[in-house]
Amino acid sequence: MSEITAEFLAKKYHMLSVGEVRALKKMAERVPEGGTIVNIGAGSGTSALAFLEARPDCRMFTIDKRKGKLIAELSAISGTSCQWQENYRQIKGESVEVAKGWNTDWRFAGTGLIDLLFIDDDHSPDYLAEEIEAWEDHVRDGGMIMFHDYGTVHPPHAAVKAVVDAWMEKRGLRKILRERFTVAVPIPAWGRYLEQNDLDYYVQMLAEGKPFGFSRFSDGEWLALLGHIGQKNSNGCTFTLEVQDALFQVLENYHPYEHTVTRIAREKLGAEIGAFIEEYGIATEWTLGNVFEDAMKEGRLWPLINQLRSKRVMYVGPAYLKQIHEKFFRLVGYVEIPPQDAIKERDKIVANIIDMMAETDAEVIGFSGGHHAKVFIDEVWRLVTDQVTLIDFGSVWDGMLGVKSRKYIRQGAYDFEALFEKNIRGRPLDGESPPLLECANGLQPISFEKTSQPTLEDKRASPRPAQRGQAGLGGPLE
């Protein structure tokens, strides 16, 4: 019986720590039976042996540009029970080149997508960035990329963290494990390539007077859609069957404005969302929806606020957001919605919005109203299509108004006073604010005439996803 194990090699060669060997093995356990593991950088064979020990059922490739290293790897692990592992293949080649040939090279032909990729070879920033780009498409959705030397302070490895962080940021990914210098980054089962438009894109649309719609589905909306009925979101709204139904209709109707999903929803619920979209054949195209929140957190909202200051903007939200009128830009009208269960009054609220829009000649309507906002936006879009810009701002103003509605606000990581100054560029509104035309829900007469479009009842008749349990989805919602 051999004494040579991955932990033994770790202690002998110091390429990885014993903790890192265990981390590799732990992550390898997530690979589906008979899956594919690719280890770039053979070195002393420590990482290869860790994978072979953990998952002898998997197909494993190690890649190294130096033959000598591959020989060293083989000799290091010879004598172990993995020596003649049938599924273990060594590839001599340069990482980016091997990645480029992944689908065509006879050595991997038919291998398909990778379940776990471990990158531990050239650590220079440019090469690593190129390497990630070359390999990431070969990793399956729901797979994993692990990196070594993340956070090492010594050059040239010191750049690994910055490159990996920039990639995660761009892709909206996050790491799930960090053990010394090893990090594991899961690739969500759905929506890996969601792109986020820049703030400039919306600023430009406003500047050019081109109406657009922007709706934001965060974890609360998805939990409701996925059938976690009875749970509450962060503002205390309960996910009812009515909410689920209404949101489902929004997706099923798919009006062609921008539907976005937030990072947190994708991170927490990516796999479930993917399965849901597939199961119900939802054709909606998605982008990433953190653009306003990101800009706010970085004090970059000014160009947007500047545009909004030049437009006739009305707002739909709970009472406390009327402060927007004096603090950020002027509003021509405000439709107040109840902080909870606004869905129950949806027809009346939508009618009030349309009414006020006509009365105020609004060019932009801002919305903040949790899952109700998506439903109102969709209804308004259906009724007025391209006449007005509809923006779901979510909780973007809350921190700057001192309202602790979200975890990131409560945690105190941001100086919202300073952010307020930056976001409005320290420029208060000049002149007197005109009186705000207000419409508290239920208090205003409604002059709105129903159209001959299908009624909500008609639309609700189509099947919706089943109610599911709440298991495994604790944690605060954003």
Ligand SMILES: C[S@@+](CC[C@H](N)C(=O)[O-])C[C@H]1O[C@@H](n2cnc3c(N)ncnc32)[C@H](O)[C@@H]1O
């Ligand atoms: C730090 S060692 C890998 C250590 C190994 N993971 C272990 O556990 O022992 C880095 C390896 O990457 C290889 N390498 C460097 N640049 C490479 C590239 N561009 N393509 C392929 N292999 C490369 C080197 O030859 C070296 O064997």
